[in-house]
Amino acid sequence: MKFKETTNEIPANLDPRLQRVIAFNQSGTEAAGRHAFNAESADKNANEIAVIAKVKDIEAWKNLSGVRQISDLGSVPEEQENVRLVTARIAADQIEQIRKSPTVMSLKASQLLKPQQFKSIEETKARADLLPQDTKSNGGKGVVIGIVDYGCDFTHQNFINPDGTSRILSYWDQTVKNSSDTEFGYGKVFSQEQLTNALKTQDPFAALKIPNPKDEEEPWHGTHVMDTAAGNGNGTKVPGAAPQADIVFVQLNDKDVPWRGPEAVEGNFGGSVHLLEALQYIFKLADNRPCVTNVSLGTNGGPHDGTSLVEAGLDTLVSAANNRAIVLAASNSYADGIHTSGTIQQNETQDLHWIVESSDITSNEIEIWYDKTDEFSCQLIAPNGLNLGEIKLGTNHQVLGEQNEILIFISHREQDPNNGDNVINIFMERNLLPGSWTLKLRGIRIQSGKYHAWIERDDNWEDANGVFYKNQSHFKQPLDNTHTLGSICCGKKSIVVGSYSAKEAGTPLSYFSSAGPTRDGRQKPEISAPGGNATRNEPKQFKVMAAKSGSINGVTDMMGTSMAAPAVTGIVALMLAEAKAHGNSLTIEDIHEILRKSARSMANGWHDRYGFGRIDANRAVQLVAELTPVH
Numbered sequence: 001m002k003f004k005e006t007t008n009e010i011p012a013n014l015d016p017r018l019q020r021v022i023a024f025n026q027s028g029t030e031a032a033g034r035h036a037f038n039a040e041s042a043d044k045n046a047n048e049i050a051v052i053a054k055v056k057d058i059e060a061w062k063n064l065s066g067v068r069q070i071s072d073l074g075s076v077p078e079e080q081e082n083v084r085l086v087t088a089r090i091a092a093d094q095i096e097q098i099r100k101s102p103t104v105m106s107l108k109a110s111q112l113l114k115p116q117q118f119k120s121i122e123e124t125k126a127r128a129d130l131l132p133q134d135t136k137s138n139g140g141k142g143v144v145i146g147i148v149d150y151g152c153d154f155t156h157q158n159f160i161n162p163d164g165t166s167r168i169l170s171y172w173d174q175t176v177k178n179s180s181d182t183e184f185g186y187g188k189v190f191s192q193e194q195l196t197n198a199l200k201t202q203d204p205f206a207a208l209k210i211p212n213p214k215d216e217e218e219p220w221h222g223t224h225v226m227d228t229a230a231g232n233g234n235g236t237k238v239p240g241a242a243p244q245a246d247i248v249f250v251q252l253n254d255k256d257v258p259w260r261g262p263e264a265v266e267g268n269f270g271g272s273v274h275l276l277e278a279l280q281y282i283f284k285l286a287d288n289r290p291c292v293t294n295v296s297l298g299t300n301g302g303p304h305d306g307t308s309l310v311e312a313g314l315d316t317l318v319s320a321a322n323n324r325a326i327v328l329a330a331s332n333s334y335a336d337g338i339h340t341s342g343t344i345q346q347n348e349t350q351d352l353h354w355i356v357e358s359s360d361i362t363s364n365e366i367e368i369w370y371d372k373t374d375e376f377s378c379q380l381i382a383p384n385g386l387n388l389g390e391i392k393l394g395t396n397h398q399v400l401g402e403q404n405e406i407l408i409f410i411s412h413r414e415q416d417p418n419n420g421d422n423v424i425n426i427f428m429e430r431n432l433l434p435g436s437w438t439l440k441l442r443g444i445r446i447q448s449g450k451y452h453a454w455i456e457r458d459d460n461w462e463d464a465n466g467v468f469y470k471n472q473s474h475f476k477q478p479l480d481n482t483h484t485l486g487s488i489c490c491g492k493k494s495i496v497v498g499s500y501s502a503k504e505a506g507t508p509l510s511y512f513s514s515a516g517p518t519r520d521g522r523q524k525p526e527i528s529a530p531g532g533n534a535t536r537n538e539p540k541q542f543k544v545m546a547a548k549s550g551s552i553n554g555v556t557d558m559m560g561t562s563m564a565a566p567a568v569t570g571i572v573a574l575m576l577a578e579a580k581a582h583g584n585s586l587t588i589e590d591i592h593e594i595l596r597k598s599a600r601s602m603a604n605g606w607h608d609r610y611g612f613g614r615i616d617a618n619r620a621v622q623l624v625a626e627l628t629p630v631h
Helices: 016-027 030-036 058-062 092-100 192-199 204-208 221-230 272-286 309-319 561-581 588-598 617-625
Strands: 002-005 048-055 067-075 084-091 104-109 144-149 168-173 188-191 246-251 291-295 324-329 339-343 349-356 364-370 375-381 387-392 395-400 406-413 422-428 435-445 450-455 495-500 527-530 544-547 555-558
Touching: 016 048, 016 092, 016 104, 016 395, 016 406, 016 422, 048 058, 048 092, 048 272, 048 309, 058 067, 058 084, 067 272, 067 309, 084 092, 084 272, 084 309, 092 104, 104 309, 144 221, 144 272, 144 561, 168 192, 168 272, 188 192, 192 204, 221 246, 221 544, 221 555, 221 561, 246 272, 272 291, 272 309, 291 561, 309 324, 324 561, 324 588, 349 364, 364 375, 364 435, 375 406, 375 422, 387 395, 387 406, 495 561, 495 588, 527 561, 561 588, 561 617, 588 617
Parallel strands: 144 246, 144 291, 168 246, 291 324, 324 495, 495 527
Antiparallel strands: 002 395, 048 084, 048 104, 067 084, 168 188, 339 450, 349 435, 364 422, 364 450, 375 387, 375 435, 395 406, 406 422, 544 555
16 A cells, blocks of 8 residues: 555635545546445536535526526525535535635535434324323424425325325425426426325336335335334334325435445445535425424544534524424434544553444545644554554555555545534545554644544444345444434534333333534434334343335334434424414424423433433423414
8 A cells, every 4th residue: 555645636625525536536546436425416417416515605606617506595594695505516526626615605515415214102202192281283283294205105095185186285206316306406306196096006106217125125214214214104003293294305315325235335425515405495395384304314424523514504504494393313323432532641652543344345434623723644554564664644645556456545624614613524435454454643833632533433234145245344442422412413403312212111221322412512313212122132021113115004114313313303293383384484403492491301401312301292282372463
């Protein structure tokens, strides 16, 4: 392996993922270059990258060469009025020129997002007979619940009205290319009328020319999530939290996602750019109706302080109007060994041991964030003892193979434009040496010395022959399982949900449910709901049961914070419906405060995994009803 500094060829002040794209483009390695883009989008031309940008002048931005503007998310909270967040597609060969424009404050590539999959309604007191006797929430009637996920079985009876019409107002399938159905220029939209007409045919999926869940190996994640939030129980006899709410479903692009096998790590569950466009679509369609959207997706990387452009986008969207909320699954990374932290002194060195399993045939990624007032250097040492060299602040490097192919790309970026902090990113391609890789950190100039490191999510899988591949790399024990919230879960306005077991005595925490706080010390998650097992090897009956795709009226079991979040989403819909019935309007701050006050505390105050406690629909709806009506 050959260690090469490339700072003179690739600007080190760019987003590290964009630096990596440039590196692969320069190397001429087509396959790896596509992987560096993170997502093969249904709407993307071959030489375009999906990005999020913070810009000072939106008209100047639109007129930049190489920019194809997609969506204006709005003014950024706590910024000057003319500063806006946008999503766009930019030419891969013009990244540097676009970033140099004085109107561009920050430019980020789309990030991977994967599903957080792993007696809920009774335990949360969301069942109709467990709500206040005089409630006017009416099962969430008049509220729109948005689901951004994968797999919408609109034929399941839990999503069909008694008169045979679909309960789904709109289904946007982002995987369809080059469409004029939406302002974003891609994807296919199916209206409520089209879904209802398809239900009258012998094969509704064939009628719409979309995949049939009966042809899939696994039940669809999105169908299970949608049922927990808003199923009406017509098929399963067990309704979700808000059975009278209307539904909008957006399927994120997964057209090129390999769900099994060694290619799986290069796939994604839609990009973060597509997520923001999905959310904007839902809120626009809801118009003046109250709307809460569920996002059970996530990854591990990012600054974890709420300053990422994705989190700024979430905050922007819910701040744009009252009666809006976004609910996120906290992540399932508590027991995975993906986080470590420490404090380093001047001239001190500390070793981080990054373990890559022998069965890992995927690529791997790590991020180390530290304070803007400090300066670190980093050396990367392979399991065979080979020191690949020192990476100083403000530089980037490549480790090349025998054919000059890029094996490792390393960026040490100075002062990220959104929080001012420094970050080290290491991207390792597949099939490198397994074992313990050592990151030797050295304090060059220290005032704080504090750092946090996260290993990116990399799901394990089992092949058709039953061979298990442990792909998730991890830190050496002892582990620091704090600060393990998902990459998009640290914003200021989102509602983040942890998981506990509703079917075991004492409602213990689910073993996987990630922990706060955020890197800047804020209290997240806010709330918790049933999501599955307290230990890894508990029986199936401790998981969460909900609608099974491809079954018409059946159920299946899943577990994860993915299953906890939609229970909270449905309860927020009940709160919004109750407020509407009383002539009240809820800000996102009101919703946060009511959830906090109504939670069944599991500690004296906030807990880093339960949040402020277990959600209580009865108490939350009652607190809404007690608000002074607006005249």
